[in-house]
Amino acid sequence: MSTQVTADQHTLYRTDLHPSECDFERLIFPHTLLMLGQNAAEKDIELCPSLGREALEAQEIKWMISSVSYYLTGLRPVKGSQVLSETWSPGIKGINFLRSHLIFSERREATQLVAHGSSRWFLVDRDSRKPLRPYEVVSEEDYKAYCAPDRGLSFRTLRIKPSKTATLYQQDFAIGYSLLDDNYHLNNVNYISLAMDCLWSYFASRDLPLIDYQVREIHCNYVAEVRAGQTLTLSLKQAEANQPSSHACLFQGQDIDFSSQAPTQSWELTGHQKIEDKLDLAFRALIVLEEKS
Numbered sequence: 089m090s091t092q093v094t095a096d097q098h099t100l101y102r103t104d105l106h107p108s109e110c111d112f113e114r115l116i117f118p119h120t121l122l123m124l125g126q127n128a129a130e131k132d133i134e135l136c137p138s139l140g141r142e143a144l145e146a147q148e149i150k151w152m153i154s155s156v157s158y159y160l161t162g163l164r165p166v167k168g169s170q171v172l173s174e175t176w177s178p179g180i181k182g183i184n185f186l187r188s189h190l191i192f193s194e195r196r197e198a199t200q201l202v203a204h205g206s207s208r209w210f211l212v213d214r215d216s217r218k219p220l221r222p223y224e225v226v227s228e229e230d231y232k233a234y235c236a237p238d239r240g241l242s243f244r245t246l247r248i249k250p251s252k253t254a255t256l257y258q259q260d261f262a263i264g265y266s267l268l269d270d271n272y273h274l275n276n277v278n279y280i281s282l283a284m285d286c287l288w289s290y291f292a293s294r295d296l297p298l299i300d301y302q303v304r305e306i307h308c309n310y311v312a313e314v315r316a317g318q319t320l321t322l323s324l325k326q327a328e329a330n331q332p333s334s335h336a337c338l339f340q341g342q343d344i345d346f347s348s349q350a351p352t353q354s355w356e357l358t359g360h361q362k363i364e365d366k367l368d369l370a371f372r373a374l375i376v377l378e379e380k381s
Contacts, residue, residue, distance in 0.1 A: 097235075149212070150211070153208070155207065157207075157307045159305055173191055185222060245307070248309050256290065261319070276310060359373075
């Protein structure tokens with residue numbers, strides 16, 4: 089495993105794909121892509137000293153995520169292969185630090201591109217959870233020296249519009265210790281893994297072969313923290329067809345189209361946490377499946 093900084097201020101994180109990061113077909117789990125992107129981001133943010141882990145901990149400040157979107161090409165790395173995660177911060181919008189992601193299989197080439205994505209993050213006071221304005225924490229000069237504005241790459245997270253279709257399936261998940269991160273809440277990647285588990289359970293309950301599909305888009309809007317000991321109730325709906333998407337990106341002068349080549353299904357998953365017999369919205373996810381050829 090190694091990390092290096094490329095000439096254009098991007099961090100490239102290279103790692104072997106482990107068995108726990110793959111499914112029963114020995115192919116990468118969809119949520120593993122987000123985990124790899126997050127791992128690279130943790131390396132990258134250390135290049136801006138005032139936003140690194142030690143600097144923020146000294147001020148009792150934490151990172152929180154507000155949204156993430158990934159578009160997949162259909163290429164899926166296999167267990168034991170190498171995966172390259174490239175990331176950089178293209179700027180700030182409102183209170184959100186923007187982050188861009190590229191995931192490759194084996195080599196940093198257009199033909200090996202697995203996914204492109206974007207995420208939005210903000211800073212909070214550790215104890216009060218009050219959001220902080222970016223330039224209350226980092227100087228504008230330091231951040232502009234660190235960030236790398238996109239050139240020809242347009243990444244935006246999707247704001248998910250709630251579907252008005254009927255709920256087809258519900259499943260409860262007990263949130264345990266192994267699902268938490270160092271914020272003592274459900275890790276943002278595990279929101280996606282639980283959403284995939286719920287979708288899998290629905291397909292299994294209907295004797296539908298989920299193995300005949302592959303994930304082409306993953307979107308998640310994070311609303312509230314979920315703690316250990318709480319129950320997360322996931323509700324599954326068929327998403328309406330009016331969700332805007334960005335199906336192309338430009339890499340090394342080459343247009344890469346992420347549009348599906350076969351029929352797709354879009355599924356909305358809404359998570360509510362149970363607190364004293366009351367359900368509070370925790371997140372909303374959208375997962376687009378493509379039929380395998």
